[in-house]
Amino acid sequence: MDVKLSVTPYKGTRDFYPRDMKLRNWFFGKVRSALENACFEEYEGPMLESLELYAAKSGEELAKEQTYNFTDRGGRDLAIRPEMTPTVARMVAGKMGELNYPLKWFSIANMYRYERPQRGRLREFWQLNVDIFGCDTFEADLDVLQSAISVLRAYGADETMFRVHINNRRFFNDAIAAIAGTDAEGSKRISKVVDRKNKITREAYEAAMKELGLDAAQIEKIDSLYTMSVQEATALCPDSQGAQELTALFDALSKAGLAKYCMFDFGIIRGLDYYTGTVFEVFDLAPENNRAMFGGGRYDNLVGLFVKNAKISGVGYGMGDVTLENFLVTHNLIPDLDNEGTKVLITRFDDVPYEAYTKLVSSLQEAGVRSALYLGQKKFGKQIDYAVKGNYSHVVIMGGNELAGGIVKVKNLATREETEVATDQLAAFFA
Amino acid sequence: MDVKLSVTPYKGTRDFYPRDMKLRNWFFGKVRSALENACFEEYEGPMLESLELYAAKSGEELAKEQTYNFTDRGGRDLAIRPEMTPTVARMVAGKMGELNYPLKWFSIANMYRYERPQRGRLREFWQLNVDIFGCDTFEADLDVLQSAISVLRAYGADETMFRVHINNRRFFNDAIAAIAGTDAEGSKRISKVVDRKNKITREAYEAAMKELGLDAAQIEKIDSLYTMSVQEATALCPDSQGAQELTALFDALSKAGLAKYCMFDFGIIRGLDYYTGTVFEVFDLAPENNRAMFGGGRYDNLVGLFVKNAKISGVGYGMGDVTLENFLVTHNLIPDLDNEGTKVLITRFDDVPYEAYTKLVSSLQEAGVRSALYLGQKKFGKQIDYAVKGNYSHVVIMGGNELAGGIVKVKNLATREETEVATDQLAAFFA
Numbered sequence: 001m002d003v004k005l006s007v008t009p010y011k012g013t014r015d016f017y018p019r020d021m022k023l024r025n026w027f028f029g030k031v032r033s034a035l036e037n038a039c040f041e042e043y044e045g046p047m048l049e050s051l052e053l054y055a056a057k058s059g060e061e062l063a064k065e066q067t068y069n070f071t072d073r074g075g076r077d078l079a080i081r082p083e084m085t086p087t088v089a090r091m092v093a094g095k096m097g098e099l100n101y102p103l104k105w106f107s108i109a110n111m112y113r114y115e116r117p118q119r120g121r122l123r124e125f126w127q128l129n130v131d132i133f134g135c136d137t138f139e140a141d142l143d144v145l146q147s148a149i150s151v152l153r154a155y156g157a158d159e160t161m162f163r164v165h166i167n168n169r170r171f172f173n174d175a176i177a178a179i180a181g182t183d184a185e186g187s188k189r190i191s192k193v194v195d196r197k198n199k200i201t202r203e204a205y206e207a208a209m210k211e212l213g214l215d216a217a218q219i220e221k222i223d224s225l226y227t228m229s230v231q232e233a234t235a236l237c238p239d240s241q242g243a244q245e246l247t248a249l250f251d252a253l254s255k256a257g258l259a260k261y262c263m264f265d266f267g268i269i270r271g272l273d274y275y276t277g278t279v280f281e282v283f284d285l286a287p288e289n290n291r292a293m294f295g296g297g298r299y300d301n302l303v304g305l306f307v308k309n310a311k312i313s314g315v316g317y318g319m320g321d322v323t324l325e326n327f328l329v330t331h332n333l334i335p336d337l338d339n340e341g342t343k344v345l346i347t348r349f350d351d352v353p354y355e356a357y358t359k360l361v362s363s364l365q366e367a368g369v370r371s372a373l374y375l376g377q378k379k380f381g382k383q384i385d386y387a388v389k390g391n392y393s394h395v396v397i398m399g400g401n402e403l404a405g406g407i408v409k410v411k412n413l414a415t416r417e418e419t420e421v422a423t424d425q426l427a428a429f430f431a
Numbered sequence: 432m433d434v435k436l437s438v439t440p441y442k443g444t445r446d447f448y449p450r451d452m453k454l455r456n457w458f459f460g461k462v463r464s465a466l467e468n469a470c471f472e473e474y475e476g477p478m479l480e481s482l483e484l485y486a487a488k489s490g491e492e493l494a495k496e497q498t499y500n501f502t503d504r505g506g507r508d509l510a511i512r513p514e515m516t517p518t519v520a521r522m523v524a525g526k527m528g529e530l531n532y533p534l535k536w537f538s539i540a541n542m543y544r545y546e547r548p549q550r551g552r553l554r555e556f557w558q559l560n561v562d563i564f565g566c567d568t569f570e571a572d573l574d575v576l577q578s579a580i581s582v583l584r585a586y587g588a589d590e591t592m593f594r595v596h597i598n599n600r601r602f603f604n605d606a607i608a609a610i611a612g613t614d615a616e617g618s619k620r621i622s623k624v625v626d627r628k629n630k631i632t633r634e635a636y637e638a639a640m641k642e643l644g645l646d647a648a649q650i651e652k653i654d655s656l657y658t659m660s661v662q663e664a665t666a667l668c669p670d671s672q673g674a675q676e677l678t679a680l681f682d683a684l685s686k687a688g689l690a691k692y693c694m695f696d697f698g699i700i701r702g703l704d705y706y707t708g709t710v711f712e713v714f715d716l717a718p719e720n721n722r723a724m725f726g727g728g729r730y731d732n733l734v735g736l737f738v739k740n741a742k743i744s745g746v747g748y749g750m751g752d753v754t755l756e757n758f759l760v761t762h763n764l765i766p767d768l769d770n771e772g773t774k775v776l777i778t779r780f781d782d783v784p785y786e787a788y789t790k791l792v793s794s795l796q797e798a799g800v801r802s803a804l805y806l807g808q809k810k811f812g813k814q815i816d817y818a819v820k821g822n823y824s825h826v827v828i829m830g831g832n833e834l835a836g837g838i839v840k841v842k843n844l845a846t847r848e849e850t851e852v853a854t855d856q857l858a859a860f861f862a
Binding site (some may be wrong): 004005007008009010013017018021022024025036038041042043046047048050053056070072073074076078080087090091093094095100101102104105110114124132135136137142150252255256257305307308343353354358362365371373375376377386389392 | 739
């Protein structure tokens with residue numbers, strides 16, 4: 001074969017052949033029904049946004065480096081969305097006065113990030129975003145966490161497979177202040193080191209902490225926090241608003257029967273500065289894949305970039321399809337997608353007028369029986385091969401003799417059983 | 432309000448708030464189930480493709496003019512896909528030897544075209560693409576036409592609302608040759624004028640035809656073809672392969688009971704050169720919107736750009752969401768999307784511990800009853816307003832007295848009827 005144009009998709013993107021698409025539809029279908037069952041509503045926005053939306057959040061340089069961006073013929077700087085939050089913030093700001101708060105919103109959308117493709121990270125990915133806007137208190141945090149747990153449970157995952165690690169930014173700052181006497185800026189600098197803790201060596205961690213003015217005793221005190229329960233940790237600064245938020249949230253999680261899925265983890269920071277309260281990451285518990293799959297948290301000023309003096313708080317998370325698929329594969333949670341249930345191929349013989357077949361397939365389709373005619377005029381054996389390869393469950397055989405007798409033969413491809421059915425009873429046979 | 436960043440989406444793109452998204456999900460849900468019922472399989476590809484994919488088809492200049500395109504940091508020219516065909520051609524070429532022909536494939540995907548937004552045309556749109564690959568004969572044409580009719584019928588559209596206008600490129604060329612003695616190139620030039628017929632004046636049409644060497648009598652003969660039945664038209668050159676294809680297709684359409692949805696129309700060309708046989712356009716019959724909504728046809732060489740000396744034929748169509756929505760609105764075919772069926776809001780009172788509510792909502796959600804807690808602590812009246820505005824069908828009322836009595840009150844928001852239900856029977860009440 002002399003290949004001319006390349007058949008390979010662009011680096012870091014994927015082709016979804018029907019088999020891949022079945023998987024994608026299956027797992028987003030599960031998400032959709034779990035979230036709709038809890039009255040979350042779906043939204044979506046455009047793939048292209050003004051670059052300034054991302055520049056305003058992360059600085060123009062970073063925004064340009066991490067996105068696919070270009071200038072349109074009207075001189076407008078555009079980016080392909082690398083994440084959903086700026087879009088949803090713009091949308092909420094755009095109809096701020098009309099919306100019905102608290103909003104429980106989700107979207108499932110494709111994004112592009114300009115980065116080197118690696119395990120779990122591609123340039124084009126699909127992401128679930130779930131958020132509650134306009135409720136400041138623990139009820140929204142609880143509802144969002146519950147939705148994440150419900151989504152994973154909808155796939156058949158249980159508490160042996162994943163764990164939600166929870167912290168609180170306000171509590172983090174207050175605990176660090178209590179230990180090291182830092183101000184807000186100092187706590188923030190320390191949070192950056194804690195955030196990198198699992199990516200650097202112990203030596204590098206200690207060196208970075210010391211550089212920020214912490215002594216060995218203080219580093220040790222912080223160390224002890226990493227293994228504390230929420231009760232032990234919050235006892236360090238019980239008057240902290242963050243401690244009270246943590247206590248209320250863990251109390252509610254426990255009473256809602258969700259404690260087994262959750263644990264306190266002082267090491268959870270979530271890099272981005274805009275998180276203000278609860279932060280969490282969901283870990284895969286499989287030894288071979290033990291890492292954070294996705295996470296989220298609470299942020300106080302969603303619409304601040306768009307509307308002056310307006311505050312709408314949010315709490316939510318984003319989950320990528322690649323990470324989710326790794327988790328489902330690791331825990332063997334993907335069902336047999338080749339089993340598509342009843343799917344009927346009507347085979348074709350030369351001695352039968354074509355309209356007898358079109359009539360038959362129409363009667364099945366009208367009755368909601370998933371079915372098709374074999375298109376073309378290959379030998380019977382080839383038609384059977386086509387049915388098997390195409391995951392058809394049954395073939396219908398109607399040659400001249402059957403047509404004359406008003407019957408068809410139905411062959412079950414799994415059991416190889418053959419049944420004679422009156423032609424006008426065929427739809428009922430499959431119903 | 433002092434607006435900082437703009438809240439308006441980029442020109443020619445749309446925000447899908449939950450109400451808009453419900454509509455989009457409704458109408459693509461209909462498409463999906465109609466097509467899956469006929470054993471079409473869904474696929475998808477990346478939003479970004481090599482620019483050369485489009486340049487190879489329409490020339491680099493046109494490809495650059497009509498797409499959003501840019502160069503990545505590796506020097507690769509990319510475009511945001513303006514259509515699906517080059518992607519699906521690449522995908523078929525990429526697994527040419529492994530696929531199970533005939534393929535019955537569809538996709539529902541967003542595309543970008545760089546053009547001035549106008550009625551029915553936006554810069555970002557969603558498009559349904561339906562194709563059958565690897566069957567050369569009329570059976571595939573029939574199956575594709577039937578799928579288009581099934582999709583429209585799934586919305587409740589009938590033969591008073593739309594009509595499929597069908598022609599055949601081979602027949603067109605042979606008929607023009609019979610009338611005007613043209614060769615293939617001459618027929619093609621005439622086809623371009625016929626294609627523009629409804630967009631230019633009669634004078635301009637005649638002038639363009641005369642410029643191509645046709646005399647008044649020949650123009651008149653062509654005119655007569657525009658109103659002919661398929662029998663009359665094909666009688667002009669009965670030995671033409673195209674005439675035979677048309678006859679076979681119309682015969683099969685008629686025997687499959689689809690004649691009432693279809694008509695022969697010699698004026699249907701479909702601009703693109705790659706169509707080779709059957710071509711069709713689906714017209715809205717509403718007087719105020721009488722125009723082609725979408726169309727398609729047969730093309731012989733899908734994979735030619737990718738694989739030398741390989742031919743896989745295809746027949747299919749693409750349907751945009753904006754046009755479809757106009758059609759559905761015009762014919763009043765969009766159901767009441769505010770009626771979401773059973774959707775239960777559990778209201779909240781101060782004298783009840785929160786865990787009583789989380790327990791209750793969990794029991795409903797586990798039973799598959801779409802339900803949510805009111806998040807936050809507003810007055811009862813505000814909670815009812817929230818339920819009404821959020822299309823909830825029922826609210827559940829459980830104050831201290833109800834909790835003590837083991838009951839809840841259920842209020843139907845449509846009928847205003849109130850019912851007392853034992854708390855442990857609540858899920859069953861809604862089931």
